[in-house]
Amino acid sequence: MTDSLRAKLVYTCRNICPMVLSEDETKVYPYAVYDITSVAQRDKDGVYAFFGDTLIRVVSNVKSEADTTAAAIQSAVETAFRDGYSNFVPGDFSKDCQEGIWTIEMNYTLKQYADWAEPIENND
Amino acid sequence: MPDTTSRILGYNIALKLNSKTCLGRTQEDLSVTPTVKESITKDNEGNKKYAITGQEVTFKVSGLVTFDSATGTTTTMDSDDLMDQSLKKGSAAEIPCQYYRGTTGKAYSGTVIMTNYTESSNAEDEATYTADFKVTGAFEAVS
Numbered sequence: 257m258t259d260s261l262r263a264k265l266v267y268t269c270r271n272i273c274p275m276v277l278s279e280d281e282t283k284v285y286p287y288a289v290y291d292i293t294s295v296a297q298r299d300k301d302g303v304y305a306f307f308g309d310t311l312i313r314v315v316s317n318v319k320s321e322a323d324t325t326a327a328a329i330q331s332a333v334e335t336a337f338r339d340g341y342s343n344f345v346p347g348d349f350s351k352d353c354q355e356g357i358w359t360i361e362m363n364y365t366l367k368q369y370a371d372w373a374e375p376i377e378n379n380d
Numbered sequence: 381m382p383d384t385t386s387r388i389l390g391y392n393i394a395l396k397l398n399s400k401t402c403l404g405r406t407q408e409d410l411s412v413t414p415t416v417k418e419s420i421t422k423d424n425e426g427n428k429k430y431a432i433t434g435q436e437v438t439f440k441v442s443g444l445v446t447f448d449s450a451t452g453t454t455t456t457m458d459s460d461d462l463m464d465q466s467l468k469k470g471s472a473a474e475i476p477c478q479y480y481r482g483t484t485g486k487a488y489s490g491t492v493i494m495t496n497y498t499e500s501s502n503a504e505d506e507a508t509y510t511a512d513f514k515v516t517g518a519f520e521a522v523s
Contacts, residue, residue, distance in 0.1 A: 299406045299444060300391040305506075345504045365504075 260372040261294050261308040267374050268336040272328045273314070286316035286325045292366070306368045314360040322351075322358035330362060341370040392482035395439050395513075397465075397475045397492070402511065403456040404446030410479065411438045437515035439477070439492065445499055445507035459499070462511055466497035474516060490519035 266275045274287045281289060294308035312329060316322035337344040347363030394401050395408050415434040420427075448458045457465070465475065477492045492513040501507035 298391075299404050300394070300408070301401075301403075301405075302391075304404070304444070 257303050257306070257368075257371050259294050259296070259306045259308075259368070261292050261306055261310070261366050261368050262290075263374060264336065264342070264368070264372050265290060265292065265310070265312075265333065265366070268332050269329050272332060273325050281315075285318070286314060286321050288325065288329060289313045289315065304369065308366045308368075310364045310366050312362045312364070314358075314362075316358050317356055319353070319358050322360050326360040326362065333364065333366075337364075337366055341368070341372065343367040343369070386484055388482045388485065392480075393485075394480045395441060396478045396480065397457055397513075399476075399478065400455055400457045400461075402441050402443055402462065403448060403458040404444035404509075405441055406444065407440075407442040409440040411440075412436075413438075435519070437490070437519045438495075439479075439513040439515075441511045441513070443509055445501070445509050459509060462494075462497060462509065463499075466494050466511070477513070477515070478522070487522040488519055489522050490515045491517050 269275045269288065272288075274282075274284075275290055276282075276287060278289050278291065281287070289312070291311045292308040293310075294306045296303045297305040297307055312333070314322055314326040314329065316325060334344060334346075336342075344367060345365040347365065348361075349363070350361045352359050352361075393408060394405075395410075413436045414432045415436060417431045417433050419429050419431070445459045447460060448456060465473070473493050474491050475493075477490055479488045481487065492515050494511060495514050496510070496512035498510045499507060500509070
């Protein structure tokens with residue numbers, strides 16, 4: 257089994273806002289920064305899961321936009337990661353505003369129990 | 381000097397019950413405890429004597445509660461199989477066991493009974509089980 261937590265998270269949120277690593281932060285709002293620290297879980301027969309401590313930080317200069325984007329990401333993540341092959345445990349959520357920039361932080365432990373590949377979308 | 385020792389990684393060691401490993405196992409512990417008989421006579425001049433009359437051999441298997449989709453799986457005992465085994469009585473509760481230590485170590489075999497089976501589940505983590513076994517009768521190296 258290979259770790260696909262990052263790929264699935266980015267794919268899940270692809271139509272909501274840009275999901276970037278902290279190195280790719282821009283001034284084009286809204287966007288979301290993500291960071292996953294994943295650890296392989298093993299039993300004696302091999303890797304059976306990946307658990308990822310996940311931080312998603314939504315950034316916007318408009319409060320309502322930050323709220324809407326964060327709610328959409330939360331809904332998408334919690335739907336995508338409860339599909340029988342993956343799971344999640346929600347952690348702390350927090351909201352902050354500094355110099356007119358709103359940030360909403362959402363922490364999850366995302367869990368992957370089976371291989372995942374990005375679906376091939378049919379655009380016909 | 382040639383290296384004549386060979387370490388072994390834990391996943392190469394397996395307790396098999398009816399030639400099946402326990403599904404989802406994360407830890408297997410073997411314990412061999414001698415049965416010691418104590419004696420003293422006046423001729424011992426106050427120094428006790430001890431003799432080993434046998435051994436008590438126990439196993440503990442810990443793992444994740446896991447179910448295999450196939451019925452009659454020949455290589456693994458899933459959590460349904462372990463639960464079923466824990467409810468058996470009399471001679472049906474006795475299971476042949478084999479203890480393998482990789483391909484270089486000796487293998488041992490005997491018959492075990494399950495003395496305890498525990499499943500633990502909470503709201504966030506994977507459900508886990510612990511199964512304790514005790515060898516009944518001889519536990520001998522497989523030649």
